[in-house]
Every structure is written in structure tokens, then in C-alpha cells.
Amino acid sequence: MRKQAMPTTKEPVTPAVEIKNVIKRFGTVTAVDNMNLAIKQGEIFSLLGPSGCGKTTLLRMVAGFENPDHGEIRIQNEVVNHIPPYKRECNLVFQQMALFPHLTVAENIAFGLRERRRPPSEIKKRVMGMLDVVNLPGMENRYPHQLSGGQKQRVALARAIVLDPKVLLLDEPLAALDRRLRKEMQGELRRVQQEVGITFLYVTHDQKVALSLSDRIGIMYEGRINQVGTPVEIYETPRTSFVAKFMGGCNIFSGKAISINTTHLEVRDEHGLCIRAQTSKDVKPETVSGISIHPEMIEIIPGDQDLPSSDSIFNTIPGKIANVSYQGDFTELQVLIRSTGQKVTVHLNRRSDNSMSLVKGQEVSIHWDSCHSNLLVG
Amino acid sequence: MSPRIWFLRIVSILAYIFLWAPVIVIIVFSFSANKFGIRWEGFTMQWYYKLLENEAVWDACIRSLVIASVTVVVSTALGTLTAYGLYKLKFRGKMLLRTSILLPIVMPEVVTASALLVFFIKATPLTLGYPTIIIAHIVFSTPLAVFVILGRMQRVDWAWEEAAMDLGATRIRAFRRVIGPVLLPGIAGAAALIFPWSFDDFVITYFVAGIGNTTLPVYIFSQLRHGSSPVVNVIGTLFILFTLASLLLFMLVEKRSRAKGM
Numbered sequence: 012m013r014k015q016a017m018p019t020t021k022e023p024v025t026p027a028v029e030i031k032n033v034i035k036r037f038g039t040v041t042a043v044d045n046m047n048l049a050i051k052q053g054e055i056f057s058l059l060g061p062s063g064c065g066k067t068t069l070l071r072m073v074a075g076f077e078n079p080d081h082g083e084i085r086i087q088n089e090v091v092n093h094i095p096p097y098k099r100e101c102n103l104v105f106q107q108m109a110l111f112p113h114l115t116v117a118e119n120i121a122f123g124l125r126e127r128r129r130p131p132s133e134i135k136k137r138v139m140g141m142l143d144v145v146n147l148p149g150m151e152n153r154y155p156h157q158l159s160g161g162q163k164q165r166v167a168l169a170r171a172i173v174l175d176p177k178v179l180l181l182d183e184p185l186a187a188l189d190r191r192l193r194k195e196m197q198g199e200l201r202r203v204q205q206e207v208g209i210t211f212l213y214v215t216h217d218q219k220v221a222l223s224l225s226d227r228i229g230i231m232y233e234g235r236i237n238q239v240g241t242p243v244e245i246y247e248t249p250r251t252s253f254v255a256k257f258m259g260g261c262n263i264f265s266g267k268a269i270s271i272n273t274t275h276l277e278v279r280d281e282h283g284l285c286i287r288a289q290t291s292k293d294v295k296p297e298t299v300s301g302i303s304i305h306p307e308m309i310e311i312i313p314g315d316q317d318l319p320s321s322d323s324i325f326n327t328i329p330g331k332i333a334n335v336s337y338q339g340d341f342t343e344l345q346v347l348i349r350s351t352g353q354k355v356t357v358h359l360n361r362r363s364d365n366s367m368s369l370v371k372g373q374e375v376s377i378h379w380d381s382c383h384s385n386l387l388v389g
Numbered sequence: 390m391s392p393r394i395w396f397l398r399i400v401s402i403l404a405y406i407f408l409w410a411p412v413i414v415i416i417v418f419s420f421s422a423n424k425f426g427i428r429w430e431g432f433t434m435q436w437y438y439k440l441l442e443n444e445a446v447w448d449a450c451i452r453s454l455v456i457a458s459v460t461v462v463v464s465t466a467l468g469t470l471t472a473y474g475l476y477k478l479k480f481r482g483k484m485l486l487r488t489s490i491l492l493p494i495v496m497p498e499v500v501t502a503s504a505l506l507v508f509f510i511k512a513t514p515l516t517l518g519y520p521t522i523i524i525a526h527i528v529f530s531t532p533l534a535v536f537v538i539l540g541r542m543q544r545v546d547w548a549w550e551e552a553a554m555d556l557g558a559t560r561i562r563a564f565r566r567v568i569g570p571v572l573l574p575g576i577a578g579a580a581a582l583i584f585p586w587s588f589d590d591f592v593i594t595y596f597v598a599g600i601g602n603t604t605l606p607v608y609i610f611s612q613l614r615h616g617s618s619p620v621v622n623v624i625g626t627l628f629i630l631f632t633l634a635s636l637l638l639f640m641l642v643e644k645r646s647r648a649k650g651m
Binding site for chain 1: 546548549551552553554555556557558559562566567570571
């Protein structure tokens with residue numbers, strides 16, 4: 012038999028979780044509005060959004076505690092819509108941890124294995140192994156009320172992972188922890204995920220956690236996905252004004268866009284202020300709703316210095332400093348653009364901008380390269 | 390020390406004396422040699438020995454025990470199921486059902502008792518005796534069980550049930566392994582309240598017992614009608630000791646469960 016040539020292109024890999032056209036209503040409220048999402052095998056995917064955006068509802072539908080009114084949920088290409096939670100191959104780490112108070116740490120972790128009628132020797136081995144993975148050696152006979160917050164969280168994690176689920180669902184597990192512990196647990200989560208390789212679906216409202224933990228982020232708002240991308244994409248190039256505002260601190264200039272040339276366009280707001288941005292041939296100017304620019308990307312040119320020569324690829328706008336706020340690692344300025352009344356937030360880095368002494372009321376210009384202008388659609 | 394604290398102390402002591410005096414009198418006179426048990430005439434244990442020989446008393450006592458045991462088991466089981474439904478399900482008229490559950494307890498005992506008597510005679514083929522007494526007791530104690538267990542359910546974190554289901558347990562298994570054990574102090578508390586209540590009950594039992602089926606309280610009543618007897622004091626003393634033991638047990642169970650952070 013002749014050997015067939017190996018295909019040079021990769022076969023499409025089955026997504027770990029697929030949400031297809033899912034709708035969920037509670038009475039008159041639509042919690043999840045025709046959502047479509049595919050989560051890749053082995054990635055940490057964060058669903059990020061404000062309270063009430065429907066992310067927890069979606070997570071509970073994947074876990075099996077709610078049923079979609081419409082659409083399909085697939086786990087590894089198997090439709091699970093009507094499969095009860097105890098038969099689904101996914102496990103949930105609860106926000107309140109929900110450890111069983113009358114069982115020891117070992118018994119808590121062993122719970123699912125006992126339900127599966129695994130032999131005691133296997134259960135013991137896997138439980139002890141899991142205690143090592145989450146870094147809790149020697150705690151097997153403690154009770155939940157004897158554990159600290161971080162320890163409880165590790166037990167909750169171990170209890171879910173020991174069952175080797177196809178996807179691990181996490182419902183804001185770090186929300187109940189204080190800031191220092193949160194940072195530590197973030198590192199732990201990443202380490203554990205890399206060690207066991209399970210797909211994580213992580214739900215949170217905390218942008219910082221999502222940025223540092225995820226391989227990809229999906230921003231959710233009012234039951235719909237607004238944007239999906241890597242943390243770099245989501246932060247540096249938000250596509251909508253909601254995403255820009257939600258990720259924090261962005262300055263937004265709304266207005267109509269007109270092309271200047273093949274590489275640049277200009278957005279003119281209601282006061283006539285023009286902001287320039289780089290563009291590509293895929294972008295249609297009529298779809299652009301505005302421009303966003305991060306505070307840390309803006310330079311300050313004190314009023315007495317010469318403005319750089321009028322170059323079409325820079326944005327330079329005169330204004331007055333309305334407020335100076337020292338934050339330690341950076342200084343936050345509010346610059347008032349007199350012609351529009353808009354206040355622009357600027358962050359000056361301690362290392363690079365230390366030479367400037369700026370006071371309230373000083374005349375300055377804000378200045379940035381148009382390649383840092385981010386186009387917003389919708 | 391300030392006069393206010395002294396006043397408080399005196400009032401407390403008087404209150405305790407008021408509560409415990411009758412009880413202490415009964416206990417003391419159970420050891421008195423007086424034939425009617427109403428005066429002190431010297432220490433004796435004869436009435437205790439006499440009780441051991443009295444067949445009618447044993448008969449009544451065993452009947453009370455059986456009835457109380459069955460009542461406890463059935464009403465705690467019914468109470469748990471009812472509390473579960475009332476707490477977790479949403480249906481029309483739920484509030485109405487929840488408040489009307491207390492009706493048997495709120496109504497005067499005599500009213501409940503006579504209503505049950507009429508019901509048994511007219512509406513059922515049952516003869517008055519064990520079955521009717523037990524049913525009547527269940528009618529009265531199930532609301533109590535529902536009340537206690539419902540209270541306990543407020544302290545249950547239902548995330549535990551969801552966590553158990555997520556880990557592979559069906560709802561029934563989750564109940565067996567997680568919710569049940571957590572509810573146990575509530576169920577035990579209900580049992581500890583219902584058992585003495587059922588054992589001690591007079592009015593309802595008197596109405597629906599029929600002929601020849603005496604429970605211990607009914608026996609004591611019938612004895613008292615013939616003139617007081619020290620045997621009554623003895624039975625009273627034993628009653629008191631038993632009830633005290635039940636309550637202590639209840640408190641112990643509560644304390645242990647609180648220590649586990651539940």
C-alpha cells in the first residue's frame with residue numbers, strides 16, 4: 012500500500028468548550044444574549060466583565076446548574092445541554108470555596124473519587140498527590156474551619172482538579188482574599204495549571220487578575236461578548252469604548268472619522284478637535300466611533316518649550332494642568348483642553364519624566380505619536 | 390457592691406426558687422414514708438420498690454415509650470422533608486402553608502384533641518388505641534420538627550449541595566453525604582424536643598386513647614383521682630431526671646456542631 016503524504020496543515024483542534032448561540036432569560040431579563048465563544052484546549056480563558064453582565068450565569072450553564080433557553084453548549088464536541096451537573100466532565104471552584112465543614116481536608120478532596128467508587132488505595136494515592144500539587148503537605152486531617160483563606164482555596168482547587176475534568180470552571184475564586192494573598196494565589200493557579208494542563212475557564216470582574224493570569228480574555232457586557240483577545244490585545248488595542256473604559260484609565264475622544272491618506276485618518280469631535288491615528292486598509296472610516304489613548308502613552312511638553320515642527324503623524328494639543336496627584340511610582344495629571352472642556356489623564360513615569368516639575372495651572376501641551384492612537388468601533 | 394446588683398441577685402434567686410420549688414418538693418417527697426406523699430415522715434425507698442412491682446405502671450410506661458419513639462422517628466422524617474420543600478421550592482401559597490404549619494400548636498389542645506377524636510370516630514375505620522394516639526402525636530409534633538429544622542436550614546450554605554453535585558453526587562447522594570450530616574444537629578434538636586413532649590402529653594392522648602390504652606400521664610391522672618399516692622412522686626422524679634438528660638444531650642450536640650464551624 013502506498014504511503015500517503017502527511018498533511019502539512021494542522022487539523023483543526025477540538026475546542027475544549029464551545030458556546031453556540033446561547034440565550035438565557037430570567038423573566039424579563041436577558042442574562043445571556045446570543046453568545047458565541049470557543050475556548051481552546053489547555054488555555055486559561057478569562058471571562059471579564061462588570062457585575063451583572065451574565066458571566067456567572069454562563070459559567071453555571073457550562074457547569075450544569077442552569078439550562079440555556081436556546082443554543083448549545085459543547086464540552087469537547089459533546090453537546091451537554093441536558094446532562095445534569097453530576098454527570099458532566101467539568102468541575103467548579105466556587106467563590107465561597109464551599110468546603111464541606113464536617114469532612115477533613117483529605118475527605119473533601121476524596122469526595123468526588125468516592126462518588127466514582129474508586130478503590131480506597133487509589134483514592135489515598137491521588138489525594139496525597141494532589142496535596143503536593145497545591146502545596147499543602149501534612150494538612151490532610153485538618154478541618155476547613157482550621158484553615159486560612161488561602162489554604163481553603165487550595166483545597167477547593169485540589170478537590171476539583173483531582174477528578175481530572177475536561178475543563179475547570181473558576182467563579183472569581185480570589186475575590187474573597189486580601190490583595191497580598193490574591194497575588195500569591197494567582198501565581199499558584201498559573202503554576203498548577205501548567206503542571207496539570209487542564210483548560211481553565213475563569214470568571215472575574217478584576218481586570219488586573221485577568222491580565223496577569225490569562226492566555227486569552229473575553230470581555231462581557233450585558234450578556235454579550237464585546238471583544239476576545241490576548242491580554243496585550245485587550246489592553247493595548249481595545250475595540251470598543253466599553254472595553255477601553257472597563258480596562259481602566261483610557262482617554263476617549265469620540266467623533267467622526269475621515270481618511271487623510273492611505274495610512275492615517277483623523278477623528279473630529281463635536282468641538283472640532285482633531286486627533287490623528289494610524290489605520291489600515293481593513294478599517295472603514297465610517298465604522299470608527301472614536302479614538303482611545305492610554306494615560307501612560309502621552310507626553311507632556313511644558314508651555315515654554317518649543318513645539319515640535321508640525322508633523323502629520325503626531326498629536327499635539329495645548330491645555331492647562333488642572334490637577335497633579337502623586338502616586339509613588341507614577342504621577343497622575345489631569346490636563347484641561349480649553350477648546351473642548353475635556354480633561355485628559357496623563358501618567359508620568361518616575362524614571363523617565365523625573366526632570367519635570369509641574370504645577371497646577373501650568374500651561375502645557377499633550378503629545379503622542381498617532382501610531383499609539385487606538386481606533387474604537389462601536 | 391451596688392444595690393442594683395444585689396436587687397438583681399435576689400430577684401434571680403427568687404425566680405429560680407419559684408421554678409424549682411415544685412420539682413424539688415416532688416423529688417424530696419418521693420423518698421418520704423408518708424402514705425399519701427404529702428408530708429415528710431422519714432426517709433424510705435419503699436415507693437421506688439413498689440413501683441418496680443406495679444404492672445400497670447410498667448404497661449403504661451412501655452406504651453408511652455413506644456408511642457414517643459415512633460412519633461419522633463416519623464415526625465422528624467416528615468419534618469425534614471417538609472422543611473426541605475418549604476425552603477427550596479417556589480410555589481404559590483408557600484407563605485400560607487408555612488404559617489399554617491404552626492396551627493396545631495397554636496390552637497388550644499382541647500380543641501385539637503376533640504377534633505381528632507371526631508375525625509377518628511367518624512372519618513376513619515380505625516379503632517381508638519395505638520394507631521390513633523400515634524397519629525395524633527405526629528399531627529402535633531411534625532410542625533415543631535418543621536420549625537426547628539427550617540431554622541437550622543437557614544444556617545446551611547446551599548453551595549455545599551451544588552459543590553457535591555458538581556463533584557458527582559446526585560441530589561439524594563448530596564443529601565446523604567453533605568446536607569443530612571449538616572442538618573443533623575437540627576434533626577437531633579427536634580427529636581430532643583419531641584420525645585419528652587410526646588411522652589408527657591396528656592390532653593390529646595386522653596381524648597383519643599380509647600379504653601384500656603393508658604399511657605403513663607393518663608395513668609398518673611387516673612391514680613390521682615383516687616387520692617394522692619407517693620408512687621406519683623416517684624414517677625414524677627424519674628420523669629424529671631429523664632427530661633433533664635435529654636436536654637443535656639441536645640445541648641452537647643449543639644456545642645459540638647458549633648465547634649466545627651457550622
